[in-house]
Amino acid sequence: MNLILFICLFTNQLIQIYITYILDGSDAQASQLLGQLDSAFLFAYAAAMFVSGFVAERVNLRYFLAFGMLFSGTFSYLFGIAKTYNIHDLWYFIIVQGLAGIVQTTGWPGVVTVVGNWFGKSKRGLIFGIWNSHTSIGNILGSLVAGAYVEYDWSLSFIIPGLIMGVAGFIIFLFLVAHPSDVGCISPNNTDRKKYKRLKDQTTGGDTSPTSNSETEETESLIEEQEVQRRISERSYLLPNNQSRYGQQAIGFFGALKIPGVVEFSFSLFFAKLVSYTFLYWLPLYVHASTTMGAALSADLSTLxxxxxxxxxxxxxxxxxxxxxxxxxxxxMLILAIPGMFVYQHFGTIHIGLNVVLLIIVGFLVNGPYALITTSVSAELGTHSSLEGNSKALATVTAIIDGTGSIGAAVGPLLAGYVQSQYSWHSVFIMLMLSDVFALVLLLRLVRRELSWLRQRRREERIE
Incomplete structure (x- = not known):
């Protein structure tokens, strides 16, 4: 699963390095054209994400992710062969980037849904936190490995990842198990999981205690239901109707918006992702402009x-x-990130060692909320108690939340470029700190609700 999104992020990071060579322009021209390519990818990604989540709930995720990988590899390959065929038309790159953004939306809602299907709520945050490391690893390796073909052949930086994505897509097509019921297992999100296991043990002799006729009938009914689900899953339709292949009705867009917390987390992620992606795209340039480091060292340092x-x-x-x-x-983490960015801006340029420490701290605080919302929170809301056990909302909820955040990811770098050119880097950091404030404000109602729940739980514990 990590390989899908890791390679996509790796490929997009390479594009930032090689645009100067592709278009044979100056650094200033390259920065302007890079902004247009970034916008083409990010806005296409953000717009298509909402549709992708809707589709993902209604198709076989094995096919969905496999074809997404194959097409992502194809567009990466098409970007690379521009050198081979001496293509210098900007519209070619914009179209390829836009289409790449569309097909890459298959990754996030599809993969979060698959991981959510296999892991229950226990330790979900930690599991998704470790899993989500692929995004940062992709960014790091994309920056470090990008220079490997600068003097040799930059087109290979896109052709080779494209081939890897194609192979990975074929492997996913052959071996991915999208849901536990596909192999006769019970989903950890199934509310009848424990009861089913207990009753099945009684029926098969695992428990010799006597059972009533009603319990026996309930056991047989549950076992029969699981067998039906297993047989249905073996058919693996690519485009089943709105009734899901796991016996649940796929939730609609507006139905997902009604789930408590989806709207708040979505708009909070808009600002959190705006901050994260502004750092991702502009940090190497800021380090280079604010210190005496060269461009290569600045790019390496920014990976911290x-x-x-x-x-x-x-x-x-x-x-x-x-x-x-x-x-x-x-x-x-949002509260701590605000002074963290302020300290980094004012003191990070004093010494390289201090810059390293502060940059790691800022990355820790900025990416923490962003990662939590796009993974564990999305999976939690996609299996919310208001759905009454229906798990067919994972991809839709994930797409709504991450799609809204992706709009912020597209707006952030563009806005930062305008603010920096018209004002200064100081103004850019003010913009980022205000964005974190907005992200925090949007979560206050949910925080108040969680604190109320915590006080109630403590009162109940004292009474007991």
Whole structure:
């Protein structure tokens, strides 16, 4: 699963390095054209994400992810062969980038749904936190490995990942098990899981205690239902009707919006992802402009932001599991990120060692909430109690949340470029800190609800 999104992020990171060579322009021209390519990819990705989640709930996820990988590899390959065929038309690259953004939306809602299908709520935050490290690893390796073909053949930087994605898509097509029922297992999100296991043990002799006729009938009914689900899953339709192949009705777009917390987390992610992607796209340039480091060293140093992001994602997931308060976990990290960015801007340029430490801390605090919302929170809301056990909302909810966040990811770098050119880097950091404030404000109602739940639980514990 990590391979899908890792390669997509890796490929997009390469594009930032090679645009100067592709279009044979100056650095200034390259920056302007890169902004247009970034926008083509990010806005296409954000717009298509909402549709992708809707489709993912209604198709076989094995096919969905496999074809998404194959097409992603194809567009990566098409980007690379521009050098072979001496293509210098900007519209060619914009179209390829836009189409790549569309097909890559298959990855996030599809993969989050598959992981959510296989893992229950226990330690979900930690599992998703570790899993989400692929985003930062992809960014890091994309920056470090991108220079390998600068002097040799930059087209291979896109052709080779494209071939890898094609092979990975074929492997996924052959071996991915999208849902436990596909192999006769019970979903960890099934509310009847424990009762089914107990009753089946009684029927098969695992428990010799006597059972009533009603229990026996209930056992046979549950076992028969599981057998029907297993047989249905073996047919593996590519496009089943709105009734899901797991016997549940796929939720609609507006139905997903009614789930408590979806709207708040979606708009909070808009601002959180705006901050994260602004750092992703502009940090190497900021480090180069604000220090005496060369361009190559600045790019290498900027990867430390993603190193901190890996730790932040894992820590946020772990804290969310321990407290069962994801909104409060995000709020605390957002609060700490604001002074963290202020300190980095004012003191990070003093010494390279201090820059390293502060950059890791900022990456930890900025990426933690972003990672938690796009993974564990999305999976939690996709199996919310208001759905009454229906798990056919995972992809739709994930797409709504991440799609809204992706709009912020598209707006952030563009807005940062305008603010920096018209004002200064200081103004860019003010913009980022205000964005974190907005993300925090949007979560306050959920935080208040979680704190109320915590006080009630403590009162009940004292009474007991």
């Amino acid at each position: 932001f993603d190193v901190g992001g890996i730790a932040g994602a894992i820590a946020a997931g772990f804290l969310s599991d321990c407290t069962n308060m994801p909104a409060a976990t995000c709020a605390v």
